[in-house]
Amino acid sequence: MIEPAIGSIVEKTGDSRFGLVVLAARRARQINAYFNQLGDGIGGYVPPQVHSLSRKPLSIALEEIAEDKVVIAPSEDE
Numbered sequence: 001m002i003e004p005a006i007g008s009i010v011e012k013t014g015d016s017r018f019g020l021v022v023l024a025a026r027r028a029r030q031i032n033a034y035f036n037q038l039g040d041g042i043g044g045y046v047p048p049q050v051h052s053l054s055r056k057p058l059s060i061a062l063e064e065i066a067e068d069k070v071v072i073a074p075s076e077d078e
Contacts, residue, residue, distance in 0.1 A: 004062060004063060004066035006020075008066065009062060009065050009066050012065060012066070012068065012071075013065070013072055014072070019072055020065070023061075023065060023070065023072055024058060024061045024062055024065060025058075025061075027061035027064060027065070027070050028057040028058040028060070028061040029057070030045050030046060031045075031047075031048055031057040031060050031061060032057040033045050034046065034047050034048070035057070048060050048064065049064050049067075049069035049070070050063045050064050050067055050069060
C-alpha cells in the first residue's frame with residue numbers, strides 16, 4: 001500500500017493528477033540533486049522538508065506534498 005494515500009494527495013493539488021505528477025517529479029529531482037551534491041560544499045538545493053524512513057526521492061516528495069511542505073505556486077494568469 002502506498003503511504004501516503006494518493007487520493008488524499010490529489011486533493012491538495014487541485015484534484016489534478018497531472019499536477020500531482022509534475023509537482024512530485026520536480027521535487028524528487030531536486031531531492032535527488034541535493035543528495036548527489038552533498039560533500040561538495042555549499043549546496044544550491046533545498047534539503048528534504050520531512051523526516052522520512054524512505055530512501056527514494058519520489059516517496060519523500062509525496063510525503064512533503066501530503067504535509068503541505070510543497071505546494072503548487074499559482075501562475076500569473078490566474
